[in-house]
Amino acid sequence: MQEKIRELTQLSAQEKSLLLQWIDPQDWPDDLTFRQWMIMMKEAGPGIDLDATNAIVDLGLAMARRSAVGRATPDLQALANVLQELQNHLKPPALSKYRALYGKTKTQQPKIDSDPRALQKILDGDSFATKERLKKLLTDPLFDRNVIRDKNAYRSQILIWLKLLAAQGYGALGFPKEYGGEGNIIKYADVFEVLAFFDLSLTVKFGVQFGLFGGSIQHLGTKYHHDKYLTDLGRGDLLGCFAMTETGHGSNVRDLETVAIYDPDNHVIDVHSPGYQAGKEYIGNALHARIASVFAQLVVQGENQGVHAILVPLRDKEGQLLPGIRIEDNGYKMGLNGVDNGRIWFDHVKVPRENLLNRFGNITLMGRYESSIPNPSKRFFTMLGTLVAGRICVAKGALSAAKCALTIAVKYGLRRRQFGPDDGTDEMIIMDYPSHQRRLMPRLARAYAADFALQNLLMRYEAAGDTEIRLIETQVAGVKAYTTWFANDTIQECREACGGKGYLSENRIPDLKADADIFATFEGDNTVLMQLVAKGLLSSFREEFNDAGFRGAIRYLANQVSDSFLSLNPIYKRKTDVDHLVDPAFHRHAFQFRQRKLLYSLGSRMRSMFKKRLTPYDVFLRSQNHMIELAKAYVELVVLHEFQQKLSSISDGPEKEILTLSYQLFA
Amino acid sequence: MQEKIRELTQLSAQEKSLLLQWIDPQDWPDDLTFRQWMIMMKEAGPGIDLDATNAIVDLGLAMARRSAVGRATPDLQALANVLQELQNHLKPPALSKYRALYGKTKTQQPKIDSDPRALQKILDGDSFATKERLKKLLTDPLFDRNVIRDKNAYRSQILIWLKLLAAQGYGALGFPKEYGGEGNIIKYADVFEVLAFFDLSLTVKFGVQFGLFGGSIQHLGTKYHHDKYLTDLGRGDLLGCFAMTETGHGSNVRDLETVAIYDPDNHVIDVHSPGYQAGKEYIGNALHARIASVFAQLVVQGENQGVHAILVPLRDKEGQLLPGIRIEDNGYKMGLNGVDNGRIWFDHVKVPRENLLNRFGNITLMGRYESSIPNPSKRFFTMLGTLVAGRICVAKGALSAAKCALTIAVKYGLRRRQFGPDDGTDEMIIMDYPSHQRRLMPRLARAYAADFALQNLLMRYEAAGDTEIRLIETQVAGVKAYTTWFANDTIQECREACGGKGYLSENRIPDLKADADIFATFEGDNTVLMQLVAKGLLSSFREEFNDAGFRGAIRYLANQVSDSFLSLNPIYKRKTDVDHLVDPAFHRHAFQFRQRKLLYSLGSRMRSMFKKRLTPYDVFLRSQNHMIELAKAYVELVVLHEFQQKLSSISDGPEKEILTLSYQLFA
Numbered sequence A, B: 001m002q003e004k005i006r007e008l009t010q011l012s013a014q015e016k017s018l019l020l021q022w023i024d025p026q027d028w029p030d031d032l033t034f035r036q037w038m039i040m041m042k043e044a045g046p047g048i049d050l051d052a053t054n055a056i057v058d059l060g061l062a063m064a065r066r067s068a069v070g071r072a073t074p075d076l077q078a079l080a081n082v083l084q085e086l087q088n089h090l091k092p093p094a095l096s097k098y099r100a101l102y103g104k105t106k107t108q109q110p111k112i113d114s115d116p117r118a119l120q121k122i123l124d125g126d127s128f129a130t131k132e133r134l135k136k137l138l139t140d141p142l143f144d145r146n147v148i149r150d151k152n153a154y155r156s157q158i159l160i161w162l163k164l165l166a167a168q169g170y171g172a173l174g175f176p177k178e179y180g181g182e183g184n185i186i187k188y189a190d191v192f193e194v195l196a197f198f199d200l201s202l203t204v205k206f207g208v209q210f211g212l213f214g215g216s217i218q219h220l221g222t223k224y225h226h227d228k229y230l231t232d233l234g235r236g237d238l239l240g241c242f243a244m245t246e247t248g249h250g251s252n253v254r255d256l257e258t259v260a261i262y263d264p265d266n267h268v269i270d271v272h273s274p275g276y277q278a279g280k281e282y283i284g285n286a287l288h289a290r291i292a293s294v295f296a297q298l299v300v301q302g303e304n305q306g307v308h309a310i311l312v313p314l315r316d317k318e319g320q321l322l323p324g325i326r327i328e329d330n331g332y333k334m335g336l337n338g339v340d341n342g343r344i345w346f347d348h349v350k351v352p353r354e355n356l357l358n359r360f361g362n363i364t365l366m367g368r369y370e371s372s373i374p375n376p377s378k379r380f381f382t383m384l385g386t387l388v389a390g391r392i393c394v395a396k397g398a399l400s401a402a403k404c405a406l407t408i409a410v411k412y413g414l415r416r417r418q419f420g421p422d423d424g425t426d427e428m429i430i431m432d433y434p435s436h437q438r439r440l441m442p443r444l445a446r447a448y449a450a451d452f453a454l455q456n457l458l459m460r461y462e463a464a465g466d467t468e469i470r471l472i473e474t475q476v477a478g479v480k481a482y483t484t485w486f487a488n489d490t491i492q493e494c495r496e497a498c499g500g501k502g503y504l505s506e507n508r509i510p511d512l513k514a515d516a517d518i519f520a521t522f523e524g525d526n527t528v529l530m531q532l533v534a535k536g537l538l539s540s541f542r543e544e545f546n547d548a549g550f551r552g553a554i555r556y557l558a559n560q561v562s563d564s565f566l567s568l569n570p571i572y573k574r575k576t577d578v579d580h581l582v583d584p585a586f587h588r589h590a591f592q593f594r595q596r597k598l599l600y601s602l603g604s605r606m607r608s609m610f611k612k613r614l615t616p617y618d619v620f621l622r623s624q625n626h627m628i629e630l631a632k633a634y635v636e637l638v639v640l641h642e643f644q645q646k647l648s649s650i651s652d653g654p655e656k657e658i659l660t661l662s663y664q665l666f667a
């Protein structure tokens, strides 16, 4: 470089010596000079194409022009030549790399020029059209939204909207064609997802009527029930509820107390709540429904066959309560006040034998019980399994709420200015603060990740055979918990990121927060679900989670894992270069490593407890926290996997670039 | 042991050989036998004093009795002798250590027999009486609480309560005696804390009227203002608001846009909002107040003297808006709907010169500005400093909300049963699940920690001289952020821990959650406060946060810390025995180590950026996330320290034991 400078004939000796001095590390310009240069660069920078190969030349010229203001113009052409020669000699990296030195302090990524609609199409895939159609419908003035504080008024509004949607065929989408539907659970889930952008009370009411109540008839009932109810309920003409939870039993529904005793003489089932705690609670649609799918212990010929669903009429056509039915309003809730949740008690209510939803267990004309699944506990969990799609929908709903909040917060973050350098320039856009980016951006990336995971789970669920279904159920349980927790945490962060504005109802975050909150609890409490996931992982080696089998599984596991454990120990440890850090294979291994390590340590811990002769239940209890950690690690691995899958399925282009960045941030 | 058995003359040869076999590790009893023993122990266990030295003997006897049911009674005395001998020989640790083997699976701590009232006295210290009195008042039927959804109705209720409190002298507690108070800021804070157990809207309205509005007059005004306003406002006869925040400026109040231009000819100040964004926003009491403390850029003789507070009348005695004042309701909010927050614009409103709160800056009769603090920015931060007590109160309020939620969740957790072992016994109390304990107990411990930290900060603030005040301000900022974040997180966890019940308004958690949420934002946004803390730490070495000083501080720091850094590297690393883990000195070192390590790495990172000639502002931006981490570590160290202090100040007794357990859990 020194040589090069000496060669430059255009420069005077004085200029040369100054330049030589500048590039001598022992003799760098002082702070003040640097400061002045920086200011000049800051001023000149924005006008220059930083990726151009000639950027340095341009920058030099701009600075020269600037410093010449009010003085004689220097010989710009000569200067350009010098700079050009220096540039050719130096071959500096693109100036954009140095942006922080002179642009505004935003460290922007080079902007990717993508088409939002194309991106939306990639994200929505086959669902694009359905979603667009519904989004359009929701912009109709009929769906104008404002804050309604009174629960009765809000519930009436939601009921009207529900019927509008049903009239357009949205409610029946998941039902077979014969009953006005399209037999398409994916479209049904799309609707759920889009409604959740609009109003979560409507979404939940919709889910209760068509997904839970309708779903129970579709999946637990047989042709008789389909013929009798599906068409009407799909149209919203017959409102119903899904009455599973009781005051005394929420997560542990296997031990519900409501009894349904078959009376063979009169061919009726006697449905009864044996006490206050046995009353159904939180039941959505309880104040509007004419009929309920009631989950109760079915007793036939004196024998308890476990929990079954039975259709019990609640009200007559005029809306009057039928004899033996008592219903109370659950009152105001944190959110979802557009949904009429209530308590229901039955006082020896008699319904015909046919009202048993009898796909998995039937009472014969002769008054005997028959089922293709002999084990009552297994039978019940098979019934519950048919409702897995609902769990995916709930997760999608929560995710939609999180997406809304993120959209609001990111948009606000890009407009809001607060504080800034003390140099008289504008205050900074808050999104330019690294702390603000760290609060929102990783969550944005996770939203994509969760989205892909849910889409894919639903597709796999649709297509699954008997063998894969167990695994999918486990994954759905985990991803539901993951997504709903993520949603709550994200909405909270978005609220804070919007400052006081986030607290005003007019800006929607309050409703999103209050409404989405309970998604962590209903359709399976998250903490309980995470234990299910861990048990699923542990017991996927054995058919049944019984003593011997369970212990055997642990032993097997511990052996298995200790083998692969050592070989997995990531050789990467100290690699921290960018290529490595964004390498999907590295991510997969790291996530796997964590999950296996937890599985291994859990396995060996359990084994040593068994050696100490603890009962399996005690072992389970003492491992509970460890199990939950394992489940979390596993779910993140699943989500990572889905993100990678999705990426590899997208063809190259700007949209893929954006998603790849999101992916890297997520991982 | 084998010898001992052989010595026992009371036993037959057969019995001896069985015993010998049992204690031979190669030949342990099989699973089934163990299982049977366990069942017997489970049955016998609960009747026995597990800490008695004779517990093993008792247990053996109980088991013998049990297994003899329906058969001839064995010779219990002989058995007792044998067991006694074995026990003497074995000297086993107290049986309570093995509780998990036979009691119900709860791993209870030995119960500490403490007196809740004594504990309360220790916790409340000098504040006990004040708090008790107020708690009693709040149980009066006049303070009956129920969910009010309509904001106008709710606001009216809150206003009535506010006046009741004022009439009892609670509002004026912090004011001097001459104005009806007790000059006792600690008592004022106690009231704030207790009110927050009752209703957060009332608490905030109370804080706005007496703490913010009243506080601005007390601390920023002079005798003229005290005489004119304090008595009336303390009685609740004169309602006022604290109008600092603007739509455009929340965290960065130094750059407010409202202007107050002094007109020397007419001796009036012209208060004006130059645009929509310059309107005051979120102002509590805006719809009830007759007067406002308005923060505006004070311009005297054409020179901007920075932000000052000026009293501006808003309404006449009949409640009619005065000319030039525009006020809008902020509408429904996530919570605190009993507080009337609104927007206020001023259209060249003229107020007399005397309305300037002139303790720190005055306009003379001659129309000139004078102040004892020449630097306008420093002057403004001195004014803000007088409001530090409010920040402590806000943290206390959020903490009260968290305590309520914890109380609800822990009580529910001790009553609610769900799931359990498959052996026909009762379902388990959910509090007995390790996962449930982990969700709630550490948070309970943290609530104590935060409580002590706040108490102590307030006391130190009361007593502080000029030198300590900076440090206290920094610590208050940090502990406020820490506590309010903790509160939000805790209330959320409590909601989930109560399942569906936590979602019903009748169970209060919804209100706690919605109301407390904004405590993370008002009286200083938490993220912004945490940066203040970090800056405070960095710049406590230099008077001013200017370029040279700042850089010097960094260099100094880096040197300082690198010295002590190595010597700090905890030698404990691998020690994990219980005594060590509960050792306060170890905690202090660990917390200090983390904080210093962060400080060190931050310092050296900043230094290397300075070397690269980044401007101080750029360095600050790039270190932002690091700074926030440092601040968090520092605050936890402060909180730990306060907990240790508190503990060492309590005399021995059961209450200290409880608090020590909490302390250990916290650390």
Ligand SMILES: Cc1cc2nc3c(=O)[nH]c(=O)nc-3n(C[C@H](O)[C@H](O)[C@H](O)COP(=O)(O)OP(=O)(O)OC[C@H]3O[C@@H](n4cnc5c(N)ncnc54)[C@H](O)[C@@H]3O)c2cc1C
Residues within 6 Å of the ligand: A208, A242, A243, A244, A245, A247, A248, A249, A250, A251, A252, A281, A282, A283, A284, A285, A333, A336, A341, A518, A521, A522, A523, A524, A525, A526, A527, A528, B416, B418, B419, B430, B433, B435, B436, B496, B497, B498, B499, B500, B501, B503
């Ligand atoms: C707004 C709303 C709408 C609803 N709609 C319906 C509906 O339409 N139909 C219907 O049938 N139900 C409905 N539900 C009920 C919902 O499904 C239940 O609330 C949910 O299943 C949880 O049950 P729970 O509330 O009894 O909580 P519990 O099961 O009592 O759980 C309480 C707490 O204990 C913890 N816990 C429980 N067991 C364990 C364990 N083994 N280990 C560790 N921790 C444990 C949980 O994590 C939870 O934090 C609704 C609820 C709400 C709030």
Ligand SMILES: Cc1cc2nc3c(=O)[nH]c(=O)nc-3n(C[C@H](O)[C@H](O)[C@H](O)COP(=O)(O)OP(=O)(O)OC[C@H]3O[C@@H](n4cnc5c(N)ncnc54)[C@H](O)[C@@H]3O)c2cc1C
Residues within 6 Å of the ligand: A416, A418, A419, A430, A433, A435, A436, A496, A497, A498, A499, A500, A501, A503, B208, B242, B243, B244, B245, B247, B248, B249, B250, B251, B252, B281, B282, B283, B284, B285, B333, B336, B341, B518, B521, B522, B523, B524, B525, B526, B527, B528
């Ligand atoms: C219910 C309620 C009551 C209130 N009562 C009053 C009252 O009586 N009187 C009154 O004067 N005010 C009142 N306020 C206003 C309150 O003090 C402000 O909301 C608060 O100071 C935050 O300001 P902001 O809302 O403008 O948020 P902003 O300052 O705009 O902050 C928005 C987001 O940007 C982030 N951010 C800002 N600056 C930075 C930075 N430098 N680095 C990184 N991140 C940054 C913040 O963390 C935040 O997440 C009230 C507000 C509410 C909601």
